[in-house]
Amino acid sequence: MIALDHSDIKTNNKKRIINLLSKERELTKLDISRKLDISVPTVTTIVGELIEEGIVEEAGVATSTGGRKPVIIRFLPNSRYSIGINLEKDYIRAVLTNLDSKIIEETKKELTVLTENEILDIIKMLIEHLMNFKEDIKDKLLGIGISLPGIINEDELTLEVATNFRLKNISFKELNSYFNIPIFLENEANAGAIAESKLGIAKDLKNLIYVSITEGVGGGIFIDNGMYKGKDKRAGEIGHMCIIKNGRQCNCGRKGCWETYASNRALIKDYNKKSSETVKSINEIIKRYNLGEENAIYVIEEYIDNLAEGIQNLIFIFNPDYIVIGGEISKYSDIFSKKISNKVFNSNEFYKEGDVNILFSSLGDDSNILGAALIPILDKFGF
Ligand SMILES: [Zn+2]
Incomplete structure (x- = not known):
């Protein structure tokens, strides 16, 4: 065990108190x-500090x-803000959240040429929009998380x-000096896993694998309450796990990667090939x-087969x-859920249905971006 010195203990106690109040909302000392x-x-000392900082009243x-x-x-969720940013297929999206991870304002902008300059310019513009959305935001902004x-x-x-x-070797360092505020980068699937474990369907669970299905397939590995990054x-590059040897050509240079079938x-x-x-x-x-x-049914059935293949590997x-x-x-969990479970659990001796739950995110499209916005909050307050 690592010994904590006095100031560590105090910081830790402060985080624990904020954490508790954020959940319980109102408590006596x-x-x-x-x-x-x-x-x-x-x-009493810590609560006094928190009152001064405007985090409780x-x-x-x-x-x-x-x-x-x-x-x-009483806990004051609007006493601090955070910004989450997500690079998506054709656009960049940004959200402003409060300490409850509630989206207060959001904005997005289309990408056209997808260069380093364009990405940074758009991000700056989106951040500026959110910072100026209300008068007190700049002073209360904890940081910016980018997924x-x-x-x-x-x-x-x-x-x-x-x-x-x-994209290769894109630096986001200049945002740090430009805004003079902490900037955090995170892989989108890890960001999604953070959101799911703190806010979503897997809240308070110890072990989960978050499978982020976007343009590719990424994985956030959350083990014993912590992110495993290697x-x-x-x-967590689970999308590049080979499911068919010498299969489809992947953008990574390899063949048969899961994401060439499941993204x-x-x-x-x-x-489009079929229809x-x-x-x-x-x-x-x-x-x-x-x-x-007919074509849609055929393609979805095949897709579910391929998705199940990778999920089975992850469970093993x-x-x-x-x-x-x-x-x-x-x-669309109503379409996918039962069918995926059937495929994953029907053909093996190790697991039966219910041994591992396969769930669909309750945060939908928001999980990666909310996870990004959570990073500055977790960094500061640990919740
Ligand atoms: Zn690949």
Whole structure:
């Protein structure tokens, strides 16, 4: 165990108190002291600081069984803000959230040429819009989290490679000096896993694998309450796990990668190959599926087969509590859920249905961006 010095303990206690108040909303100092096993004088000092910082306020008195009536301390979710940014297929989206991860304002802008300059210019513009949305935001902004579809270097603030966007070595460092505010980069699937574990369907679960299905397929590996990132923080590239040897050519240079069969792009491509009409979105394919169109049914069934193949591998490797599927297809869990479970669990001796739950994100398209916005909050307050 690492020994904590006095200031570490105080910071830690402060985080625990904010965390508790963010969940319980209103408590007396005695409640806080009892629930966290921190002495009343320490709670009083820390609560005093939090009142000064505007994160909590005194909100009347609670009933007392005798003696002085205790003061109620109330958590103020709009006392700090965070910005989350997500690089998507054709646009960049940005949201402003409060400490409850509630989206207060959002904005997006289309991408045209997809160069480093364009990406940085758009991000600056979006941040400026959100910062000026209300008068007090600049002063209360904790930081900016950026979710990116590739391998990132958190310390250097670079996107090292994003194969599906054909991007390499993009530095976000200048945003740091430009805005003079903490900037955090995170892989989109890791960001999604953070959101799912803190806000979503997997809230309070110890082990989950978040499968982010977008232009590619990414994975956020959340084990024993912590993110597993690997030696060089490159773990979780589950989309490049080979499911068919010498299969389809992947943008990474290899063949047969899972994402060439299970990404949004793969599903749209497969449909367009099969059909005489061209669609641009998953939504259009689902509409046709629901109308009973033969091509749509065929392509979706094949897609589910391929998706199940990779999920089965993940379950064998990780034995998680939950697999959470995020991205656009999570909106259509009514179509996918049962069929995927059947495929994953029907053909093996190790697991039966229910041993591992396969769920669809309840945050839908928002999980990656909310995860990005959570990073500055977690960094500051640890919740
Ligand atoms: Zn690949």
